[in-house]
Amino acid sequence: MTKERQPETGEAADPWDGACPAHWLVEGVGRYLAGDDALAPEIGAVGRQAVTRAASEVERLLSSAYAAHEVVATELRLAGPRLGYRRTVFALSPTPVALMLLCMRLCDVGDDVSVLLHTAGQGTVTRAAAWPFAMDAAERLTRPPERPSVPLPDGLDDLAS
Numbered sequence: 001m002t003k004e005r006q007p008e009t010g011e012a013a014d015p016w017d018g019a020c021p022a023h024w025l026v027e028g029v030g031r032y033l034a035g036d037d038a039l040a041p042e043i044g045a046v047g048r049q050a051v052t053r054a055a056s057e058v059e060r061l062l063s064s065a066y067a068a069h070e071v072v073a074t075e076l077r078l079a080g081p082r083l084g085y086r087r088t089v090f091a092l093s094p095t096p097v098a099l100m101l102l103c104m105r106l107c108d109v110g111d112d113v114s115v116l117l118h119t120a121g122q123g124t125v126t127r128a129a130a131w132p133f134a135m136d137a138a139e140r141l142t143r144p145p146e147r148p149s150v151p152l153p154d155g156l157d158d159l160a161s
Contacts, residue, residue: 026051068121071144075118076102080111093117096138107131115141 020026030047031038038046066072074093078086086106094102103113114128125145129137
């Protein structure tokens with residue numbers, strides 16, 4: 001993070017004096033991209049073009065933000081004596097039935113299945129079971145981590161693990 005722009009003519013002066021509040025940014029970016037020997041019009045044009053392009057990038061970036069509890073990646077680890085250790089990372093979280101279908105294709109009876117749910121800001125939740133497992137185990141393996149600020153509804157306390 002850079003320091004905030006300070007007024008050039010004393011602390012009580014208006015730093016913008018009616019000019020664009022991002023003028024210093026446009027000029028700094030333009031000078032960096034065009035070079036110190038570039039003329040002022042070229043510096044301004046290059047800076048404005050870069051800042052304009054970055055403004056839409058900021059919108060895309062902000063719309064892609066995750067809450068701390070949201071799952072950003074799901075890792076599936078499979079281990080067994082015949083096929084050894086296998087690992088795959090998915091951008092999406094499988095549903096319980098999809099997990100069971102994957103395991104039918106990729107696992108032998110008795111293989112260890114671990115599902116790691118990597119969250120945006122609360123670490124990783126790991127759950128495991130031996131294949132084959134029933135729907136209740138598949139649901140437990142694929143359940144997203146609970147939000148610490150939002151408790152489970154009454155009657156579901158025994159599901160939190």
